[in-house]
Amino acid sequence: MGVGAGLLTLVAAYPGAKLAGVTDPLPFSVWLWFGVGLAGVIVLAVGWRTAGWWRRGTAVVAVALAGLVCANQINRFVGYYPTIDSAVNDWTDTPLPGQVSMSGLAHTAGTTKLPPVGRLVAxxxxxxxxxxxxxxxxxYLPPIWFRGERRPALPVVELIGGERGGPGDWVRLGNAVQVSDAYAHRHHGYAPILVFADATxxxxxxxxxxxGPRGNSADHLDQDIPHFIEKMFGASHDPRQWAVAGFSMGGTCSLDLVVEHPDVFDHFIDISGDLAPYTSTPAASLHDLYGGNVALEKANEALLVMRAHGKYTNVNGLFLTSTEELRHQHESEELSTAAAKVGIWSRVEISPGTHVWQFAAPAFATAYPWLANQLALPAGPRHETRHTKPA
Known part of the structure; x- marks a missing residue:
């Protein structure tokens, strides 16, 4: 019975991942241990009345261990917690390395000496x-932000993670602070301000x-954050000095936000994003994201938005995807081709890897100098009014 239950579970679970909302492929070892665990639950339920206490106890322990191994296999694959310490620190809301409070930030600003690294503030x-x-x-505030009383109006990059995670993912998993500090070290303390945004x-x-029904995430990203960062940290108001970068869901967001709001953002790095906002199925996406509103759905599909908008000015970006993501490769090419027709320069880059943070982090690090260069204000004024919604 146990073997039959295990085989049934594997047959049902492996191709049925999309039905459970798991749209990114997981390795076979995950489904293997998931099947073992579920088989144990079935055997335990069927034989509970007739089994002795020691068999019941052994079965419970076996199911728990199978679940633990399954969870560990998932974590090894996605790289969400590289170490036990990182898991404990996340669960206990321990401040990230280099993180200071707003009050602590006031004591370090205005120095005459350039700090060796930037600071992370909640x-x-x-x-x-x-x-x-x-x-x-x-x-993240780069070293140059802390020197002197008159700070330069620095460029800004909003960083958005995947559908399951939090604002700190780009710090813990994407190594964005280390990448920015390294760039600042080579450029006399200069680097963009990074905003690790909460989109979910x-x-x-x-x-x-x-x-939509799950909250006004777009308004938070293109209204709340820019106004706050510009006022609180003296950042640039120029859309040529604002960018969005993201991985997975965040990659989809990066392109969508730029093409929908070129008065706010001019640059994007789309790492393994989808063709359009998507949850599990087209019907589920329409219901979950837009409450069944087809017009609202069309207003958030990059291909349709670009076609309706027409010619863009000074907008550009990168599509970064991995060798194992064939669908993302095709979709990136389709988006890049459509972008070119409306004046958006872009490039598709394919690197070894798959849809995990272990791919996204080095991909972002490689693209970072290009992005920083785009954010350097070009010659000539640009007059464009930012459209602000009523508070």
């Missing part, structure tokens, strides 16, 4: 325009960065 950004119930977010409000709330 911020509570008012949801003035979106009313989006987001979590605490993080801002909680771990399992896949908003795809749109306004």
């Amino acid at each position: 911020v509570n950004i008012p949801a003035t325009y979106s009313h989006f119930k987001h979590r605490q977010e993080l801002v 409000s909680r771990f399992d709330n896949d908003t795809e960065c749109v306004n």
Whole structure:
């Protein structure tokens, strides 16, 4: 019975991942241990009445161990917790390395000596325009921000993670702070401000960065955050100096936010994003993200948005995907071709890897100098009014 239950589970679970909302492929070892665990549960339920206490206890332990191994296999694959310490620190909300409070930030600003590294500060950004119930977010300030009383109006990059995660993922898993510090070290302390944004409000709330039943995520990203960062940290107001970069869901968001709001953002790095905002199936996406509103869905599909908008100015970006992601490769090429028709320069880059943070982190590190160069203000004024929604 146990073998039969295990085989049945594997047959049902492996191709049925999409039905469970798991749209990214998991290795066979995950489904193997999932099958073992579920088989144990079935055997335990069927034989509970007739089994002795020691068999019951052994079965319970075996099921628990199978579940633990399955969870560990998933973690090894996605790289979400590289070490036990990183898991404990995340669960206990331990401050990230280099993180300071807003009050601590005031004591370090205005120095005459350039700090060796930047600082990470936790911020509570008012949801003035979106009313989006987001979590605490993080801002990286490069060394140049701390020197002198008159700070330069620095460029900004919003960083968005996957559908399941939090604002700190780009710090813990994407190594974005180390990448930026290394760049600043080579450029006399200069680097963009990084905003580690919360696009989902909680771990399992896949908003795809749109306004809808799951919250006004788009308004938070293109209204709340820019206004706060510009006012609090003296950042640039120029869309030529604002960018969005993201992985997985965040990759989809990066392109969508730029083509929908070129008055706010001009540059994107789309790492393994989808063709359009998507949850598990087309019907589920329409329901979950837009409450069944087809017009709203079309207003958030990059291909349709670009076609309706027409010619863009000074907008560019990168599509980064891995050798194992054939669908993402095709979709990136399709998006890049459509972008070129409306004046958006882009390039598709394919590197070894698969749809995991172990691929996204080095891909971002490689693309970072290109992005920093794009954010350097070009010659000549640009007059474009930012469209602000009523608070």
